[in-house]
Amino acid sequence: MAVDRLLPSQEATDLLELTAEIARDELAPAAASAEEQERFPRKAFQLLGASGLLGLPYPEEHGGGAQPYEVYLQVLEELSSAWMTVGVGLSVHTMSCYPLAHHGTAQQRERWLPEMIGGELLGGYALSEAHAGSDAAALSTRAERDADDYVVTGSKSWITHGGVADFYTLMARTSDDGPRGISCLLVDGGTPGLSAAPPERKMGLTGSPTTELRFEGARVPAERLIGDEGQGLSIALDALDSGRLGIAACAVGLAQGALDLAVDYARQRTQFGKAIIEFQGVEFLLADMAAAVQSARAAYLDGARRRDAGRPFGMQASVAKLVATDAAMKVTTDAVQVLGGAGYTRDFPAERYMREAKVLQIFEGTNQIQRMLIARHVRSCSARVSG
Incomplete structure (x- = not known):
């Protein structure tokens, strides 16, 4: 629609x-x-x-x-x-x-x-590691300064566009000073010593390669340091606020596609002499799906408008990511239900939508992490009011 x-x-x-x-x-x-x-x-x-x-x-x-x-x-x-x-x-x-x-x-x-x-290049974001997903400060990939270069050694996990990206924004450790020891480097995708493992075998988004990136003495010119040394984690978290709004919008798009499919099918599928969309059990299900899509869209637009106005939007980004991705999981699951047995086959995209929705609750910060971030904002707000 x-x-x-x-x-x-x-x-x-x-x-x-x-x-x-x-x-x-x-x-x-x-x-x-x-x-x-x-x-x-x-x-x-x-x-x-x-x-x-x-x-x-x-x-x-x-x-x-x-x-x-x-x-x-x-x-x-x-x-x-x-x-x-x-x-x-x-x-x-x-x-x-x-x-x-x-x-x-x-x-x-x-x-x-x-x-x-400009339209020709495609990027990848290299933050997560096998042991440092939600705990980004625990990353261990190192970038050691050597004259005019950084020599990067280590690996990154779950990298979207791994092996096909033209550049990667890399977070690597330049000192052992905990979270303040992480820096941001802009790495050319063709850098010698940089390679990608075979793509992960995923349940959804199978057209998008997700790989481990391996850095084996890859030399990155020091002029490609973004910000100051030690600023990388704050840069990464800053970027993630905007990225979460992006994932929320993607989730709403997926849910809208599933809703459209379910409505179209329910109009055409007949049982007991009438279209199944006329049965209250189906129309209530579709109504709940539509309400979830509309609510999730409103959440990401609220965050976007705050960002555009130069206002803080971190909490709104977490809310949007949480609400929209949970909605996408529910709406795509319900779309399969509306289609019944047909929804369980690959003759219709409903089953693909359902498989694709799951990862949205995991990347750009799991939805459990989003709840932690939202709770911190709530506690902070309560403390200011009580103080």
Whole structure:
């Protein structure tokens, strides 16, 4: 169904219409076969780049679209409703550009950012390690200074676009000073000594390669240090706030796609002489699905509008990520139920939607971590009020 969007400008309206056209005509028809064959859709990202969609929230002076986050996230939602691999891929790419765009020097931004967001390159975000997922401060990949380079040794886990990204935003340890010993490096994907393991065998998002990255004495020029040494963890967490809004928007897109599928099927499927959408048990299920989608959309838009206004939005990002991804899991599960036995087969995308929804509750900070972050905000707010 068409989503009734409130957009801030005619330019934004035109942009969303273009995105919907790409999603409908180019992405949706290709999604099922690519996911089944575990084929990375590089051409889809090239199409997004040629259409100006790979740098939407970044400044025009560097080749970006200069769009509010509110608009960028709705683009993500539209893409994800057609093909989650592409929506999540764009979200990860945007987050991978964030440290340079917001913490790099003017010279660094001028040198590297235009190419990164110009449409030809795709990024990866290298933070997690096998023993340092939710506990990001425990990472152990090291970057030792050697003259004009950093020599990087170690491995990163669960890296979206691993092995196919053109650049990686890497968090590595430059000292043993706990959380203050982590730094951020912008690593070229073709760096000697950098390699990717075979992709993980996943239950969903099979078109998107997720791999371990291995650094074996990889030399990264010191000029590619983003921010100061020791600033990497704060940069990573800053980027994650925006990234969580991106994942929330992707989750809403997936849930919307599942809802649309369920409604269309319920209108066409007949039992006892009438369409099953006329049975109260089904219509109430669809109503709950629609309410979950609308509520989740409102949550991510609230966070986006706060971000666009320059206001704190960390708690809202955690709320949006939690609410939207839980909603996506519930809505996709209910979509399978509406389709019944057909929903359990690969003749319809409902089962794929359900498999794809699960990981949304895990990456960019598990939903248990989001509850911890929200609780911290609540305690902090209560302390200020009582004080």
